[in-house]
Amino acid sequence: MGAIELVTDLPGPRSAAVLERKARVVCDPLDIHAPVVIDHGLGARITDLDGNSLLDFSAGLGCQLVGYSHPKVVEAVQRQAAMVSHTDFSVIPYEPFVELAEGLVGRTGVRTGKVALFNSGAEAIENAVKFARSATGRPALICFEGGFHGRTLLGMSLTSRNKPYKTGFGPFAPEVYRLPYAYPYRSPDPAAAGALALEAFERAFVTVVDPATVAAVLVEPIQGEGGFVVPPAEFLRGLKEICSRRGILVVADEVQSGTGRTGTFLASEQFGFEPDMVVLAKALASGYPLSAVVGPSAVMDAPGPSAIGGTYVGNPVACAAANAVLKIIDEEGLLERSEQVGKTVRARWEQVAAEVPEVGEIRGVGAMVGVEFVADRETKRPAPAYLDALMRETISRGVVTVGCGIYHNVLRHLIPLVISDDDLEEGLEVLAEAAVAARRTAGIGDRASEVEGS
Numbered sequence: 001m002g003a004i005e006l007v008t009d010l011p012g013p014r015s016a017a018v019l020e021r022k023a024r025v026v027c028d029p030l031d032i033h034a035p036v037v038i039d040h041g042l043g044a045r046i047t048d049l050d051g052n053s054l055l056d057f058s059a060g061l062g063c064q065l066v067g068y069s070h071p072k073v074v075e076a077v078q079r080q081a082a083m084v085s086h087t088d089f090s091v092i093p094y095e096p097f098v099e100l101a102e103g104l105v106g107r108t109g110v111r112t113g114k115v116a117l118f119n120s121g122a123e124a125i126e127n128a129v130k131f132a133r134s135a136t137g138r139p140a141l142i143c144f145e146g147g148f149h150g151r152t153l154l155g156m157s158l159t160s161r162n163k164p165y166k167t168g169f170g171p172f173a174p175e176v177y178r179l180p181y182a183y184p185y186r187s188p189d190p191a192a193a194g195a196l197a198l199e200a201f202e203r204a205f206v207t208v209v210d211p212a213t214v215a216a217v218l219v220e221p222i223q224g225e226g227g228f229v230v231p232p233a234e235f236l237r238g239l240k241e242i243c244s245r246r247g248i249l250v251v252a253d254e255v256q257s258g259t260g261r262t263g264t265f266l267a268s269e270q271f272g273f274e275p276d277m278v279v280l281a282k283a284l285a286s287g288y289p290l291s292a293v294v295g296p297s298a299v300m301d302a303p304g305p306s307a308i309g310g311t312y313v314g315n316p317v318a319c320a321a322a323n324a325v326l327k328i329i330d331e332e333g334l335l336e337r338s339e340q341v342g343k344t345v346r347a348r349w350e351q352v353a354a355e356v357p358e359v360g361e362i363r364g365v366g367a368m369v370g371v372e373f374v375a376d377r378e379t380k381r382p383a384p385a386y387l388d389a390l391m392r393e394t395i396s397r398g399v400v401t402v403g404c405g406i407y408h409n410v411l412r413h414l415i416p417l418v419i420s421d422d423d424l425e426e427g428l429e430v431l432a433e434a435a436v437a438a439r440r441t442a443g444i445g446d447r448a449s450e451v452e453g454s
């Protein structure tokens with residue numbers, strides 16, 4: 001039997017009833033992307049309240065890298081919850097936190113490093129900035145166009161896209177300077193995208209911000225929300241080189257790209273890029289709220305006693321889940337699996353591109369694959385309405401997909417790496433069919449519909 005089995009229209013009656021209740025009592029900005037209410041998940045499969053089985057190619061927005069309800073995660077969580085579920089680590093410490101810190105220092109290449117744990121990606125970014133400011137004694141931060149770093153005041157200030165993330169929420173945090181990222185597909189000179197972005201970066205030290213005041217540069221080695229944009233290695237390595245000369249710390253935001261998504265534990269490794277500090281979250285604890293900042297001891301020890309923390313940081317149950325995730329990645333060869341999944345996804349989209357002219361670019365590293373859609377391959381005019389139509393078509397056929405991109409025109413694949421070959425093929429077949437069907441439902445050729453939603 002296949003993975004996908006739809007026994008009702010979506011939403012089915014039981015999901016619809018919960019969604020109605022939700023609309024009455026849950027705030028509207030927490031809107032719903034897939035019209036199904038989940039009952040349970042296993043691996044890459046989810047089952048809703050009406051008994052519909054779907055594949056989740058969003059992996060809970062990147063968190064379920066080892067799959068829903070991995071038995072070893074479930075076992076670790078149950079065991080830990082029965083022992084102790086909370087103390088506040090800085091009042092009474094516990095071993096799973098220390099074990100995870102050891103695991104992360106070993107895996108992130110920050111050999112003389114130390115770790116601090118938090119709850120969300122945004123909270124870890126906030127704290128990475130606190131460490132960097134404390135260690136350097138400098139206030140300013142540099143981030144990039146297209147970057148996404150979370151929804152807290154500082155995370156939002158560092159984030160690039162106005163709608164939906166910033167509009168109406170200002171004023172934003174000061175001393176945040178945003179510079180161009182290297183985005184080859186949309187560069188005036190794709191082959192020189194890295195060099196052009198580095199030039200702009202160096203120029204900014206004359207025209208935008210005094211480098212002597214800059215504490216840190218925050219960069220996603222592959223942009224997630226910004227469109228699965230893969231920069232040339234020279235851009236990332238060049239940033240590090242320029243910043244090292246000027247005493248600026250380079251923080252890699254690997255919240256989405258890290259923990260094995262790209263075929264190495266960190267995406268940074270794929271580029272020979274060695275950031276000073278790394279931020280992880282999402283897949284780290286298979287959806288339990290947990291994030292980490294890893295950096296050199298001199299930076300991580302800079303703030304004074306009790307200057308870093310939080311009631312829930314590094315919750316023991318979440319740490320137990322994360323320790324299980326690290327073991328699963330090793331034991332099940334998920335880094336190699338990431339390569340295979342990515343190759344299969346890219347190959348399928350290459351075939352689709354022959355039939356679907358809206359496919360502008362297929363890009364990615366390992367299983368972090370994005371497909372950018374355009375109304376015209378020559379002008380590269382973004383096609384956000386096509387992406388919306390495509391996602392509706394995949395979901396109605398039983399595959400949950402999510403989009404991204406500054407123009408909201410990129411399909412991102414965040415497939416659980418434990419997916420079987422058969423389930424992967426079945427899901428990709430749905431994507432291929434949906435890509436053709438979406439041409440009809442998006443009303444291709446209708447200019448108004450192409451700009452709507454951008």
Ligand SMILES: Cc1ncc(COP(=O)(O)O)c(C=O)c1O
Nearest residue numbers: 120121122148149150224255256
């Ligand atoms: C690169 C990146 N940084 C930070 C965040 C914020 O993480 P969280 O939603 O856990 O606060 C995200 C979330 O999508 C992200 O993709």
